[in-house]
Amino acid sequence: MEVFNIIMGKLIEDSLNFKFHSKCLALNISHLCFADDLLVFSYGNGNSVRIIRDALDEFKKVSGLKVSMEKSQIYFSCVKPNMRRIILGILPFDVGRFPFKYLGVPMCVTKLFDRDYKNLIEKIKMRIFNWKCKTLSFAGRLQLINSVLTSIHVYWASIFKIPIATINEIEKMCRSFLWANGEIVKGKAKVKWQDICKPKEYGGLGIKNLRRWNDALLAKHVWNVINNKNSLWVQKKSKSWTWKRFLEIRKTVRPHVVSCVGNGRNTALWHDWWHPIGILCTIIPRRDWVSNGLSDSSLVCDVLDFDTYSWPVEWVNKFPGLTEAPMFCIDSNMNDVVGWRDKKGICRKFSCKQVWSDLNNFGDIVPWIGLEVGKWLVNCCVHSVKLCLILIIIYSLIAIIPLEFGGISALSKMLNLKTGENLIIKCMIASCVSHIWRERNSRLFGSRRISVEGVIASIENEIRLKLMGLRKRAKLINNKKGEAMDGGGQ
Numbered sequence: 001m002e003v004f005n006i007i008m009g010k011l012i013e014d015s016l017n018f019k020f021h022s023k024c025l026a027l028n029i030s031h032l033c034f035a036d037d038l039l040v041f042s043y044g045n046g047n048s049v050r051i052i053r054d055a056l057d058e059f060k061k062v063s064g065l066k067v068s069m070e071k072s073q074i075y076f077s078c079v080k081p082n083m084r085r086i087i088l089g090i091l092p093f094d095v096g097r098f099p100f101k102y103l104g105v106p107m108c109v110t111k112l113f114d115r116d117y118k119n120l121i122e123k124i125k126m127r128i129f130n131w132k133c134k135t136l137s138f139a140g141r142l143q144l145i146n147s148v149l150t151s152i153h154v155y156w157a158s159i160f161k162i163p164i165a166t167i168n169e170i171e172k173m174c175r176s177f178l179w180a181n182g183e184i185v186k187g188k189a190k191v192k193w194q195d196i197c198k199p200k201e202y203g204g205l206g207i208k209n210l211r212r213w214n215d216a217l218l219a220k221h222v223w224n225v226i227n228n229k230n231s232l233w234v235q236k237k238s239k240s241w242t243w244k245r246f247l248e249i250r251k252t253v254r255p256h257v258v259s260c261v262g263n264g265r266n267t268a269l270w271h272d273w274w275h276p277i278g279i280l281c282t283i284i285p286r287r288d289w290v291s292n293g294l295s296d297s298s299l300v301c302d303v304l305d306f307d308t309y310s311w312p313v314e315w316v317n318k319f320p321g322l323t324e325a326p327m328f329c330i331d332s333n334m335n336d337v338v339g340w341r342d343k344k345g346i347c348r349k350f351s352c353k354q355v356w357s358d359l360n361n362f363g364d365i366v367p368w369i370g371l372e373v374g375k376w377l378v379n380c381c382v383h384s385v386k387l388c389l390i391l392i393i394i395y396s397l398i399a400i401i402p403l404e405f406g407g408i409s410a411l412s413k414m415l416n417l418k419t420g421e422n423l424i425i426k427c428m429i430a431s432c433v434s435h436i437w438r439e440r441n442s443r444l445f446g447s448r449r450i451s452v453e454g455v456i457a458s459i460e461n462e463i464r465l466k467l468m469g470l471r472k473r474a475k476l477i478n479n480k481k482g483e484a485m486d487g488g489g490q
Contacts, residue, residue, distance in 0.1 A: 049087050124152055194209075
């Protein structure tokens with residue numbers, strides 16, 4: 001496509017008849033290309049379209065590549081019927097309608113509605129429909145949701161602000177697949193979806209909240225606007241629906257964007273966050289700027305004097321902390337850079353994963369996450385506060401460790417030791433929790449009910465069989481070691 005770029009640019013430069021599209025006039029944009037996909041823009045008149053036709057013909061002579069008439073379409077906007085006939089006589093393409101697909105996503109002159117996301121929803125529905133006939137465990141369905149279903153929408157979510165109705169529909173399908181294998185049935189969910197959408201160390205199952213994940217993905221565009229001010233997309237003053245949705249993310253991202261001050265020539269004195277007391281325009285009144293000879297466009301270098309900051313004396317007394325150094329500093333010979341400030345106030349490298357972590361408040365890390373049994377229970381969806389309560393009851397009943405001497409945290413440290421005694425304790429805990437939780441669910445959501453003695457007997461049998469298996473395994477290992485030693489002695 002580099003050849004076409006040169007041909008198109010030369011023909012436009014040599015001709016006085018080509019008129020740019022009204023939205024592309026400021027930056028003289030005539031076309032966009034990616035791989036073998038090409039979009040050409042022009043004013044709706046015959047002279048401009050003839051230049052486009054000549055560029056395509058010249059490209060055909062040079063490269064031998066011909067335009068596919070079946071795959072090419074032409075789109076009109078506010079063009080009179082008689083001019084349309086003239087243009088179609090020059091370029092006899094099929095007349096297309098909005099929205100059309102470009103690089104896998106719909107392109108439209110207006111905002112996208114719920115109906116425009118039907119293809120996305122249908123993809124997810126077809127995946128679930130194909131999985132229904134397979135016998136999948138709970139852990140298997142959870143893995144498919146995390147790796148496949150929530151990933152299908154990522155490409156769209158990184159470009160558009162997806163409507164709430166579409167997000168709700170996708171989450172509804174994921175919930176039904178997780179709890180009822182795709183069937184829309186009420187009363188099957190055991191845990192709130194907002195608790196499910198947490199990382200495992202916070203008591204969830206690692207499924208992402210799609211609305212927050214959409215914001216985290218779109219934050220990358222805001223970050224690119226901040227860092228690439230000379231970019232074509234930044235220079236183009238757009239009022240499109242997509243651009244307005246990007247600007248809405250600013251409120252979410254703004255508290256985390258800071259300036260690392262070097263020579264102070266790229267950081268706005270009043271509007272960028274570089275000072276530890278905050279954004280100065282929200283602290284120092286505008287009247288004081290003007291009275292001291294500073295303007296709205298002043299830079300940090302305007303108050304920087306040989307690595308020290310010179311502030312008016314009355315400001316130093318009026319605004320405590322103003323004489324402090326910037327939050328993040330780099331070499332004074334380097335240009336200022338933009339950084340991402342995490343929840344702990346540390347400047348980190350920007351990434352969507354980091355944004356996701358900082359935009360969410362998951363609460364405290366659950367104390368049982370360090371236990372191997374805890375990880376197993378998470379995968380089996382024995383979950384959250386109810387799980388902790390059950391564990392505390394079991395720990396106190398079997399008298400492993402008194403709760404007043406550290407509780408679950410002390411138990412977690414103790415069970416990390418690889419001893420035979422700890423292995424037996426883990427087996428007991430896993431068996432107790434599994435059977436109690438299973439009986440609890442059957443009583444709440446089903447008609448089956450087992451007596452207390454029956455549950456205890458089931459736990460005892462399971463532990464006995466597990467220990468017998470471990471004993472047999474230990475004997476086999478010892479026998480192999482003995483045979484190896486005898487063979488070595490001979």
